[in-house]
Amino acid sequence: MSTGQRVDRLSWAIVPPIPRFLYPWISSAFAHRYLVPRGAPGDHAKTGRTSQICIGLFAARESQTVPTLSPGIASTLPRSASTPTSPPASPAFTLVGLPDGAVKESRDRIRAALATCGFDYPSGRITVSLSPADLPKEGARFDLPIALALLIASGELPGAPLTDSELYGELSLSGEVRPIRGLLSAACAATQDRRSLIIPRENLDEAQLVPGARVAPVTHLSQIAHHLRGTQPLQFISTQPPPLTQSSIYPDLADVRGQTQARRAVEIAAAGDHSLLLVGSPGTGKSMLAQRLPPSPSL
Numbered sequence: 001m002s003t004g005q006r007v008d009r010l011s012w013a014i015v016p017p018i019p020r021f022l023y024p025w026i027s028s029a030f031a032h033r034y035l036v037p038r039g040a041p042g043d044h045a046k047t048g049r050t051s052q053i054c055i056g057l058f059a060a061r062e063s064q065t066v067p068t069l070s071p072g073i074a075s076t077l078p079r080s081a082s083t084p085t086s087p088p089a090s091p092a093f094t095l096v097g098l099p100d101g102a103v104k105e106s107r108d109r110i111r112a113a114l115a116t117c118g119f120d121y122p123s124g125r126i127t128v129s130l131s132p133a134d135l136p137k138e139g140a141r142f143d144l145p146i147a148l149a150l151l152i153a154s155g156e157l158p159g160a161p162l163t164d165s166e167l168y169g170e171l172s173l174s175g176e177v178r179p180i181r182g183l184l185s186a187a188c189a190a191t192q193d194r195r196s197l198i199i200p201r202e203n204l205d206e207a208q209l210v211p212g213a214r215v216a217p218v219t220h221l222s223q224i225a226h227h228l229r230g231t232q233p234l235q236f237i238s239t240q241p242p243p244l245t246q247s248s249i250y251p252d253l254a255d256v257r258g259q260t261q262a263r264r265a266v267e268i269a270a271a272g273d274h275s276l277l278l279v280g281s282p283g284t285g286k287s288m289l290a291q292r293l294p295p296s297p298s299l
Contacts, residue, residue, distance in 0.1 A: 109170075144198075187206070
């Protein structure tokens with residue numbers, strides 16, 4: 001219907017604003033009952049006013065515009081810039097390879113650390129595979145390598161300087177690199193494979209127990225970013241175990257013959273700084289085993 005036609009015989013029903021979420025459920029029967037003009041029977045069939053209003057309403061739903069209905073005219077107006085829109089969805093982040101709870105939480109720590117350091121978080125779906133897939137992964141040691149992998153894969157940092165390097169460390173929300181547990185075994189394996197290590201500074205003393213390890217201690221994610229860009233290269237040092245003094249020499253565990261399970265318990269207690277209770281009859285070797293257990297470093 002054009003605006004020049006007469007509408008003096010028509011009286012329009014007052015229709016309240018219709019929320020957008022109700023559009024999919026509005027049927028043509030509803031539009032015919034409430035949106036047709038009141039007048040002589042059959043007028044809407046002659047003029048086609050009902051079809052114009054219904055078409056304008058459903059076309060507005062399809063084009064994501066705000067519908068406006070005036071007497072005799074069905075029109076659509078573009079959405080105003082002030083109309084609130086839903087925020088963009090966060091990119092999907094998936095960790096595969098039997099990660100435990102601490103490993104799964106790394107996505108939130110990494111996202112906050114990258115934002116604090118001024119990096120753009122990659123958009124789209126992200127899948128991080130921790131191989132081998134059948135070996136359970138635990139701890140926060142994967143934060144630093146995952147964060148660098150995301151930055152290199154998205155093109156924000158070059159990856160060539162890390163070709164022969166291994167990275168370990170937990171990331172704080174501000175990008176600081178925090179110490180981890182179990183670095184001694186990782187340093188031994190990296191040294192055997194002739195790889196360098198980038199580790200938290202607090203773990204440097206532990207890494208220095210491995211002869212010939214090439215280690216670069218860091219305290220913040222930005223230090224590694226400067227190293228990859230070539231602005232401030234990291235200083236790698238070759239570690240040497242501290243010399244043994246007379247006070248640090250203890251009886252050798254190799255002096256104990258047999259006692260396989262007891263020796264295994266002593267080795268685990270010494271490696272993990274665990275408490276140990278020795279129970280047995282006199283003469284079974286409790287004192288001999290205890291003498292070969294060095295004092296705890298926490299004492």
